[in-house]
Amino acid sequence: MGRFSGKTAVVTGSGRRGGLGEAIVRRLAAEGAAVVLSDIGASRDAATPDAMIGANAEMESLASELRAETGSPISTGVCDVRDFGQVKALADHAVATHGGLDIWVNNAGIGYIMKPLLEVTPADWNAVIGVNLTGAFYGLRVAAEIMVSQGRGGRIINIASQAAKSGFPHAQAYTASKHGLVGLVRSAAIELGPHGVTVNNVCPNHVTTGLGAWQNEYFSKVVGAASVEDYLAQMRNRIPMRRAGLAEDTANAVAFLCSDEAAYITAESMNVSGGEEPH
Numbered sequence: 364m365g366r367f368s369g370k371t372a373v374v375t376g377s378g379r380r381g382g383l384g385e386a387i388v389r390r391l392a393a394e395g396a397a398v399v400l401s402d403i404g405a406s407r408d409a410a411t412p413d414a415m416i417g418a419n420a421e422m423e424s425l426a427s428e429l430r431a432e433t434g435s436p437i438s439t440g441v442c443d444v445r446d447f448g449q450v451k452a453l454a455d456h457a458v459a460t461h462g463g464l465d466i467w468v469n470n471a472g473i474g475y476i477m478k479p480l481l482e483v484t485p486a487d488w489n490a491v492i493g494v495n496l497t498g499a500f501y502g503l504r505v506a507a508e509i510m511v512s513q514g515r516g517g518r519i520i521n522i523a524s525q526a527a528k529s530g531f532p533h534a535q536a537y538t539a540s541k542h543g544l545v546g547l548v549r550s551a552a553i554e555l556g557p558h559g560v561t562v563n564n565v566c567p568n569h570v571t572t573g574l575g576a577w578q579n580e581y582f583s584k585v586v587g588a589a590s591v592e593d594y595l596a597q598m599r600n601r602i603p604m605r606r607a608g609l610a611e612d613t614a615n616a617v618a619f620l621c622s623d624e625a626a627y628i629t630a631e632s633m634n635v636s637g638g639e640e641p642h
Contacts, residue, residue, distance in 0.1 A: 365393065365394035365395025365396070366394050366395065366622055366623070367391055367394045367395045367396035367466075367621065367622075368394075368395030368396070369395070370395075370396050370397070370463075370465040370466060371396065371397045371398075371399070371457050371458075371461040371462065371463050371464050371465050371466070372388075372391045372396045372397070372398045372399070372465065372466035372467070372468065372621070373398075373399045373401060373440075373453060373454065373457050373464065373466070373467050373468065373502075373506070374387050374388050374391070374398065374399070374400065374401065374468040374470055375401045375402075375442065375444055375453075375468065375469055375470050375471040375498070375502060376401070376402060376417065376444075376470040376471030376472060377400045377401060377402060377417070377422075377425075377468075377470060378400055378401065378402025378403075378404070378416075378417025378418070378419075378421055378422030378425065378439070379402060379416065379417035379418075379421060379422075380421060380425060381572050381610075382417075382470075382572045382610065383470055383522055383567070383570065383572060383610050383613050383614070384400075384402075384417070384468075384470045384471075385425060385610070386610035386611055386613065386614040387468055387470060387522075387613065387614045387617050388400055388425075388429065388437075389429065389432075389433075389614065390611075390614040390615070390617065390618045391466065391617075391618065391621065392429050392432075392433040392435040392437060393432075393433050393435075394618065395435060396435060396465075396466065397435060397436035397437070397438075397461040398429070398435065398436075398437050398438075399437075399438050399439065399440050399453065399456065399457045399460070399461070400422055400425060400426050400429075400437065400438070400439045400440070401422075401439065401440045401441070401442045401453055401471075402416060402417030402418075402422050402441070402442070402471070403416050403417065403441065403442065403443050403444075403471075404416075404417070404418060404419040404422065404441035405418060405419060407443055409486075410473065410476065410486070410487075410490035410494075411443075415473075415475050415577075419441065422439050422441075423439060426438070426439050436460075436461060438456070438457075438460050438461070440452075440453045440456045440457075442471075444469075444471045444494055444498030444499075444501060444502065445493045445494060445497065445498055447501045447504075447505075450498070450501040450502055450504075450505050451501075451505045453505075454467075454505040454506060454509055458509060463509075463513060464506060464509045464510060464513070464517070465510070465515075465516075465517050465518065466517065466518045466519075466520075466621050467502055467503070467506035467517070467518070467519045467520070468520045468521075468522065468617060469498065469499040469502040469503065469519075469520070469521040469522065470522045471494055471498055472494055472495045472522065473490060473491045473494045473495060473537070474524075474537060474578065475577055475578075476490060476491050476536065476537075477533040477534055477537070477578075477581055477582075478533055479532075479533055480533075480535055483535060483536065487536060488535075488536045490536075491536035491537055491540055492536055492539070492540050492543075494540075495536075495537065495540035495541065495543075495544075496539075496540040496543045496544065496547070499521050499544060499547065500547060502519075503519050503521075503547065503551055503562065506519050507519065507551070507555055507560060510555075510558065510560045511555070511558045511560065514558075515559070516558065516559025516560055516561075516626075517559070517560045517561075518560070518561055518563075518620060518621045518625075519551075519555075519560065519561070519562045519563075520562075520563055520564070520565060520617055520620055520621070521544045521547070521548065521563075521564045521565070522564075522565055522567070522613065522617075523541045523544045523545070523564040523565065523566045523632060524537075524541045524566055524567065525566055525567065525568040525569070525634070525636055525639065525640045526538045526541040526542075527541035527542055527544055527545050527564060527566050527632055528542075528545075528566060528632070528634070528640050528642040529640060529642065532585060533581075533582075533585055541566075544564050544632070545564060545632050547562075548562045548563055548564050548629075548630055548631070548632065549630045552629040552630035553630070555629075556629055559626075561620070561625065561626070561628060561629035562629055562630065563620050563625075563628065563629060563630070563631045563632070563633065564631070564632040564633065565613055565616045565617055565620065565632075565633050565635055566632050566633060566634045566635065566636070566640065567608045567612065567613045567616075567635045567636065568602070568607070568608050568634075568635070568636035568637065568639045568640055569598060569607050569608060570607065570608040570609060570610055570612075570613065571595075571607060572610060579591050579594060579595060582594065595607065601639060602636070602637045602638065602639045603637060603638030603639065604637030604638055605637075606637065607637075608635060608636065608637065612635050613635055615635075616633055616635045620633070
């Protein structure tokens with residue numbers, strides 16, 4: 364019996380191997396939670412290229428592997444978080460399949476539309492804000508409605524970023540979307556606190572996931588590093604813990620905030636940055 368036995372969790376953006384979503388799902392399932400893996404499943408438009416999303420086959424393969432490894436109930440749901448109807452259907456699937464909803468993790472995000480300010484188009488802006496901020500609001504909205512109606516509290520967590528606290532070049536929409544999550548949890552926590560529903564952000568620094576590897580290549584050129592290896596060395600040197608973040612670091616923080624030990628923690632944006640981001 365794990366500490367999340369009897370609880371059901373939904374994790375968006377969790378259908379791609381090597382990502383933060385996979386690490387979060389693995390941690391929650393290992394501790395007994397029934398988990399719904401979710402991802403967009405297939406490219407929908409120019410903002411969701413095949414190379415940057417969790418495809419259906421990959422998501423189903425991961426779910427099958429997790430069932431065998433953890434013994435926890437695992438299901439899947441295709442969802443474009445920009446569509447409120449699809450987000451609501453995902454929440455309804457969790458209730459219908461697993462009997463309730465206790466944990467919702469807004470992990471889906473776009474971190475690969477990076478351009479100099481004067482090259483950013485309205486379509487770029489809308490895509491990033493649509494997934495990272497509006498999509499998180501949709502998830503919070505549908506999860507909160509179910510959790511309040513159940514009357515047993517719940518946990519809602521957004522995977523924000525170090526960019527929720529500090530600005531970065533070529534990341535205007537990304538930084539704005541992550542800063543927006545800080546305001547979102549501060550407001551939502553006030554209304555949901557009386558219902559025992561906590562709302563928090565986890566703010567990791569750089570993690571070399573599949574997306575992170577793309578960011579390494581991109582930003583090493585932006586800052587004029589001699590190579591990706593040199594860029595990563597510079598990164599490590601400015602982090603007090605002298606290493607970049609791991610997906611497991613973020614998963615550990617999520618598990619804590621989902622636990623009974625964190626029942627009195629809400630409206631927070633927790634840094635998981637090895638000391639790089641002290642704000």
